[in-house]
Amino acid sequence: MKRRKFLKKAAITAAGSIAFPYLLPSGRLFASGGGPPMAEHVVFVMFAGGVRQQEAVEKRYLSESQGLDVEGNIMYNMLSGEVPELKIVYGTDTPDGQPGGQPISPILQTPLDQQGILFKEVRFSSAGTGHFTGLSTGVSGYYGTTQGLQQRPLHPTIFEYARRFGGFKATDTWFIGNGIGNSTPLLNHSEHRDFGWEYGANFFAPTITFGEKGEQHLKGFKSFHPEEELEPIEQMRYFLNQNFLQNGGRIPHLNNTEEEKEDIKAFIREVFDRKDMGQLLFPPVTDNGDLATVGYATEILRYFKPKLTVVNMSAVDSCHESYTSYLKALHRADHAVGFLWNYIQTQVPEMANNTVLIVMPEHGRNLNSNGILDENDWFAFDHDSDANSRRIFTMMAGPGIDGGLELGSEANPIGDASDVVPTIAEVLGFKNEVLNSGWLHSESKSLFDQI
Amino acid sequence: MKRLVYIFSACLFLFASCKEKTYYYEVNDIEILPNNSGKTKQKSVEQFINIAYANLNQKALSPDQLVDITDVIASIGDKQIAFETIIAKMITAPDVAIPPDSEMRADVPLFVVETYKRFYVRFPTEAEKTFWVNYINSHPTVTPETVYFAFATSDEYYYY
Numbered sequence A: 001m002k003r004r005k006f007l008k009k010a011a012i013t014a015a016g017s018i019a020f021p022y023l024l025p026s027g028r029l030f031a032s033g034g035g036p037p038m039a040e041h042v043v044f045v046m047f048a049g050g051v052r053q054q055e056a057v058e059k060r061y062l063s064e065s066q067g068l069d070v071e072g073n074i075m076y077n078m079l080s081g082e083v084p085e086l087k088i089v090y091g092t093d094t095p096d097g098q099p100g101g102q103p104i105s106p107i108l109q110t111p112l113d114q115q116g117i118l119f120k121e122v123r124f125s126s127a128g129t130g131h132f133t134g135l136s137t138g139v140s141g142y143y144g145t146t147q148g149l150q151q152r153p154l155h156p157t158i159f160e161y162a163r164r165f166g167g168f169k170a171t172d173t174w175f176i177g178n179g180i181g182n183s184t185p186l187l188n189h190s191e192h193r194d195f196g197w198e199y200g201a202n203f204f205a206p207t208i209t210f211g212e213k214g215e216q217h218l219k220g221f222k223s224f225h226p227e228e229e230l231e232p233i234e235q236m237r238y239f240l241n242q243n244f245l246q247n248g249g250r251i252p253h254l255n256n257t258e259e260e261k262e263d264i265k266a267f268i269r270e271v272f273d274r275k276d277m278g279q280l281l282f283p284p285v286t287d288n289g290d291l292a293t294v295g296y297a298t299e300i301l302r303y304f305k306p307k308l309t310v311v312n313m314s315a316v317d318s319c320h321e322s323y324t325s326y327l328k329a330l331h332r333a334d335h336a337v338g339f340l341w342n343y344i345q346t347q348v349p350e351m352a353n354n355t356v357l358i359v360m361p362e363h364g365r366n367l368n369s370n371g372i373l374d375e376n377d378w379f380a381f382d383h384d385s386d387a388n389s390r391r392i393f394t395m396m397a398g399p400g401i402d403g404g405l406e407l408g409s410e411a412n413p414i415g416d417a418s419d420v421v422p423t424i425a426e427v428l429g430f431k432n433e434v435l436n437s438g439w440l441h442s443e444s445k446s447l448f449d450q451i
Numbered sequence B: 001m002k003r004l005v006y007i008f009s010a011c012l013f014l015f016a017s018c019k020e021k022t023y024y025y026e027v028n029d030i031e032i033l034p035n036n037s038g039k040t041k042q043k044s045v046e047q048f049i050n051i052a053y054a055n056l057n058q059k060a061l062s063p064d065q066l067v068d069i070t071d072v073i074a075s076i077g078d079k080q081i082a083f084e085t086i087i088a089k090m091i092t093a094p095d096v097a098i099p100p101d102s103e104m105r106a107d108v109p110l111f112v113v114e115t116y117k118r119f120y121v122r123f124p125t126e127a128e129k130t131f132w133v134n135y136i137n138s139h140p141t142v143t144p145e146t147v148y149f150a151f152a153t154s155d156e157y158y159y160y
Helices: A002-019 A131-140 A158-165 A184-188 A212-217 A226-245 A258-276 A289-304 A315-320 A323-347 A417-428 A431-437 B002-018 B045-057 B063-074 B079-090 B101-106 B108-120 B126-138 B144-152
Strands: A041-046 A117-123 A173-176 A202-204 A308-312 A355-360 A391-397 A405-407
Touching: A041 A131, A041 A323, A041 A417, A117 A417, A131 A158, A131 A184, A131 A308, A131 A417, A158 A173, A158 A308, A158 A417, A158 A431, A173 A289, A184 A202, A212 B063, A226 B126, A226 B144, A258 A289, A258 B079, A289 A308, A289 A323, A315 A323, A323 A355, A355 A417, A391 A417, A417 A431, B045 B063, B045 B079, B045 B144, B063 B079, B079 B144, B101 B108, B101 B144, B108 B126, B108 B144
Parallel strands: A041 A308, A041 A355, A117 A405, A173 A202, A173 A308
Antiparallel strands: A117 A391, A355 A391
16 A cells, blocks of 8 residues: 555656656756757848848749849859849949949858758738837747837747756857847847846847947957956945945846856957957958848857857848849848858857758738839839738758758748747757747747648 | 104114024034935936946047947947946046046045045945945055946946
């Protein structure tokens, strides 16, 4: 009888430990299943700004937008397919002065769609197709239909899941923005009560931090001697902060440790130094903000080797006024992704063959033009939540991901904009915790479960 | 004539009756400043930068510079790091108004009081003053610059 009782209790205990997660003091939650990590690093490129499927995965160039019979692929680092043969405007200027007449040379010998999986038709299924809503959905896996501008995501972001469930340090997670407009700096963590700043990602808008303004107001900041100056400063500040703690709050921060804070400062100094010495390895063509952002992103990858990096681009949004400019930006966004993937595989040994790359626009663009003509008399396009602006694609490459697989069609879309978060969680090994959190879009699921 | 005398006398009584007496109790005048318990509101980034620049340079920051520095701070996610690097840059400026080490060490209690007034707009408590005087006297590598940096990057400085 006693033995039977013991066995019963043991069985209940075992079942309980499997069914209910255990919360460590650090906040890390170990739950059942989820599978081991597929890779130690994820780089998610938000191919943002509003990309039409027609000029991207459908490779229609001018035929579906301007009524001209010219088709072709201008994203040849990411997609397979022949380039347009006529009306080339998307490259760099030719020596004889033809604007955009020289396409940028491909970086990847094998396009990414051959190296990984292309979800050709993915849906942005809910909420309006605005940039911040799209970006917020991309990083939180939740359509914030009540999400305001100048407001952090309402639901936890993938950074917070990664730090809380994956136990990542602050410097393991980075959000690299293409600027400080459109509330971009608010995407590194949510305002969710159970997550928030203490699980947030580090953030740089590097074209500002290391650009002209950073050169003037940051470069050359005083470096304190670690023992003779920094140590007393920390002691003095500790005294001041302890005295204030009972009455007031703290300066907003991201739970970087003192070592991480000093490491980030050392990184800032190093980037300015490398910039002065011409050692920054930027994409071969760096003539817009997206390319510079990706160039600086590779510095962060080289220095910190983050577990999770999200990079944001947006230059294609010039399509509101200029279709020609949109084509140039799209071609450059592809150049940026090719450069980034090549850099990871050739310049960061710790991340080579150990990184999953995910690329997804935050939303699409309208089917019909807004009537604005550019210098080539081509029509511009907005994104007003029509059906076409809800069409996007998602691409993945890296360890454990089949090469050359293409899924979905316009009539049979596979995947949703909210699926990237559980997909990243699956790659990094905490999918079940994210799915069980209850904070994702109700239909959200890992793309790996839809193959 | 008699009427004029009455009017003059009435005015004299009228003003004399309104005059308030000033009492002197033979104690010194004291400057009253708030303590830190009332500091519950965060400064905006613009307020923080403006005040920090004024405290360190004893002059106002130009609007253009304020906009640029605010943008740089927005471009860095961890505001502690952003503020520390911006302040560390400000104190390298040639016109920064930081007293020399000799002045601090000539009268440490006065330096402590002035530093609290400059950065926290309040007087130190006796406990705080004691800590600082002891700390500065026992740490020869501590300079006015490092003290100012600690104050300007402390939590209380971010609140008002």
